[in-house]
Amino acid sequence: MERDKKLIIYDIVFLIASLYFSFLLKFDFKIPAEYMIIIKLSVIPVVVITLIFNKFFKLYNSIWKYASIEELMSIIYSISISNIIFVIYSYVINYKFLEKTPYYRFPFSVHIIFWILSVIALGGIRFNYRVKEESKEEKTGKKHDKKLLIIGAGDASAMLIKEIKRHKDLTYDVVGLIDDDESKKGKLINGIKVIGGREHINRVCNQKGVEEIILAMPSADLRIKREIINICKNTKCKLKTLPGIYQIIDGKINISKLRDVNIEDLLGRDEVKLNNENINKYIKDKTILVTGGGGSIGSELCRQIARFNPKKLLILDIYENNVYDVQMELNYNHPELNKEVIIASIRDKKRMNKIFDKYKPDVVFHAAAHKHVPLMEENPSEAIKNNIIGTYNILKCCDEFKVKKFVQISTDKAVNPTNIMGATKRFCEIMVQAFDKASETEYVAVRFGNVLGSNGSVIPLFKKQIAHGGPVTVTHPEINRFFMTIPEAAQLVIQAGAIAKGGEIFVLDMGQPVKIVDLARDLITLSGYKPDVDIKIEYTGLRPGEKLYEELLMNEVALTSTEHDKIFVDKPIGEDMGFIEESIEQFSNVAYMDKESIVKLVEEKVPTYKRKK
Numbered sequence: 001m002e003r004d005k006k007l008i009i010y011d012i013v014f015l016i017a018s019l020y021f022s023f024l025l026k027f028d029f030k031i032p033a034e035y036m037i038i039i040k041l042s043v044i045p046v047v048v049i050t051l052i053f054n055k056f057f058k059l060y061n062s063i064w065k066y067a068s069i070e071e072l073m074s075i076i077y078s079i080s081i082s083n084i085i086f087v088i089y090s091y092v093i094n095y096k097f098l099e100k101t102p103y104y105r106f107p108f109s110v111h112i113i114f115w116i117l118s119v120i121a122l123g124g125i126r127f128n129y130r131v132k133e134e135s136k137e138e139k140t141g142k143k144h145d146k147k148l149l150i151i152g153a154g155d156a157s158a159m160l161i162k163e164i165k166r167h168k169d170l171t172y173d174v175v176g177l178i179d180d181d182e183s184k185k186g187k188l189i190n191g192i193k194v195i196g197g198r199e200h201i202n203r204v205c206n207q208k209g210v211e212e213i214i215l216a217m218p219s220a221d222l223r224i225k226r227e228i229i230n231i232c233k234n235t236k237c238k239l240k241t242l243p244g245i246y247q248i249i250d251g252k253i254n255i256s257k258l259r260d261v262n263i264e265d266l267l268g269r270d271e272v273k274l275n276n277e278n279i280n281k282y283i284k285d286k287t288i289l290v291t292g293g294g295g296s297i298g299s300e301l302c303r304q305i306a307r308f309n310p311k312k313l314l315i316l317d318i319y320e321n322n323v324y325d326v327q328m329e330l331n332y333n334h335p336e337l338n339k340e341v342i343i344a345s346i347r348d349k350k351r352m353n354k355i356f357d358k359y360k361p362d363v364v365f366h367a368a369a370h371k372h373v374p375l376m377e378e379n380p381s382e383a384i385k386n387n388i389i390g391t392y393n394i395l396k397c398c399d400e401f402k403v404k405k406f407v408q409i410s411t412d413k414a415v416n417p418t419n420i421m422g423a424t425k426r427f428c429e430i431m432v433q434a435f436d437k438a439s440e441t442e443y444v445a446v447r448f449g450n451v452l453g454s455n456g457s458v459i460p461l462f463k464k465q466i467a468h469g470g471p472v473t474v475t476h477p478e479i480n481r482f483f484m485t486i487p488e489a490a491q492l493v494i495q496a497g498a499i500a501k502g503g504e505i506f507v508l509d510m511g512q513p514v515k516i517v518d519l520a521r522d523l524i525t526l527s528g529y530k531p532d533v534d535i536k537i538e539y540t541g542l543r544p545g546e547k548l549y550e551e552l553l554m555n556e557v558a559l560t561s562t563e564h565d566k567i568f569v570d571k572p573i574g575e576d577m578g579f580i581e582e583s584i585e586q587f588s589n590v591a592y593m594d595k596e597s598i599v600k601l602v603e604e605k606v607p608t609y610k611r612k613k
Contacts, residue, residue: 018117152217153179238528292368294322346390387424442502
């Protein structure tokens with residue numbers, strides 16, 4: 001309030017001074033006596049009019065420490081309108097008060113000079129506050145203890161530099177900007193020089209002692225980002241990335257949410273293009289059930305399905321903590337969504353019957369499963385009860401309650417499995433194809449590899465090991481896996497459901513396999529450490545049932561394309577329902593069987609299963 005009063009006083013003083021100097025400049029500093037009458041008659045009205053419009057344009061409400069082009073435009077609008085009123089006033093006083101005097105009125109050039117001086121004076125007062133505050137921060141302020149290089153010289157980097165200069169807690173000394181646009185080279189953005197293109201990154205980091213690099217290029221495509229991240233990895237600097245500029249402008253993300261560059265940024269692929277029309281046909285205004293809805297894939301399926309306006313979304317899981325988190329997230333992001341959380345076990349057929357009878361789902365996405373290979377090797381009966389018996393219960397309910405479509409989440413470990421988990425998932429594929437032949441429901445399975453960052457995957461484990469100073473453990477130097485991001489996997493599963501006619505095993509395009517040791521090295525580097533120097537990598541040997549290489553297809557010759565360029569179909573290899581019912585009866589007795597007997601039974605039912613000795 002005190003500062004507002006001071007501003008008003010300053011405005012009055014500078015407006016009077018501007019008016020007087022306008023006449024001085026017009027008449028070469030010798031104002032004719034006749035014009036002094038006009039000046040005296042004009043001072044109070046001009047000041048009052050200008051103050052009124054200053055108030056209207058909120059020039060006494062802004063925090064001038066953060067003054068920008070918007071505030072400057074408000075000053076220009078206020079002074080311009082005030083001057084228009086001033087022009088009209090000058091004619092009025094000439095007619096009313098000066099008719100008996102010689103014919104004098106405001107020279108038009110005085111109005112122009114007064115406008116310029118007023119904008120300079122009133123703008124200067126306000127922007128002086130900003131300069132003082134910034135210089136005060138520099139004096140009291142910040143320890144520039146981290147040398148920072150920013151990649152990108154656009155809107156995002158301009159906003160970032162402003163925030164760094166403004167906030168004491170962002171203790172950075174920005175050494176320069178990198179941008180491949182040659183026309184920007186040598187130019188300044190908020191006082192920071194554009195050094196050149198990506199070819200200068202290593203040199204600048206070495207010469208300037210750069211400790212951190214921030215990628216401020218939200219509009220760049222993934223290929224360019226990956227190329228630049230790969231260059232930055234060699235600098236040994238800590239890497240961070242800036243969220244999309246449109247999200248910052250919309251207020252969805254604060255600049256403080258700068259995050260570390262992660263492995264998803266490095267391995268992520270171009271955005272999946274969905275055929276929304278086909279998806280709408282089987283999701284919109286339908287009741288959708290997602291089993292395992294609290295898991296990594298199940299929860300992402302729920303997020304993606306919510307976008308397509310289902311009539312009702314049923315989220316089923318046995319573990320209430322995870323599914324509660326999903327519920328709260330959907331409450332916030334999709335308050336309009338009609339949803340219900342169901343805590344239940346897919347092993348309980350009677351409970352499943354009640355759920356299907358009550359809600360009559362149109363589509364079922366089955367993501368509930370035990371998936372940890374070493375744990376299932378030690379607990380094969382639990383893998384069978386959950387993965388096989390539980391899936392059979394859901395398949396049976398889909399048939400009995402006339403579900404339109406069933407989509408099974410499968411895995412690359414089901415291909416020529418060498419472990420119990422993979423074998424149980426392969427048997428689920430066999431059941432899916434058998435049920436499809438015998439039922440009006442369309443049953444399909446979707447097979448893909450590892451999902452980046454999913455619960456229990458290698459990425460979270462590596463991050464924990466790095467956080468504790470290592471070592472990072474890898475089972476074998478040659479072991480590799482296929483990877484995709486959680487959103488990509490969920491989107492392709494939903495798209496596969498739209499393509500499905502029934503009986504297919506869809507295979508998702510997983511790209512090229514990645515060596516796990518390379519993944520470990522990248523994660524260590526992205527965390528700001530040197531592999532095998534700061535953080536050691538140790539090899540622990542293959543675990544029971546673990547392969548060096550995963551396969552996505554039973555038979556590559558059988559692969560056929562679909563209308564979507566990332567989804568393929570494996571040739572169906574089916575069994576009849578008689579085999580399935582007999583097998584389920586035998587599997588139902590696993591609780592009373594020893595481990596060796598269970599393994600032999602699985603070998604009998606899944607011919608492609610070859611356990612590792």
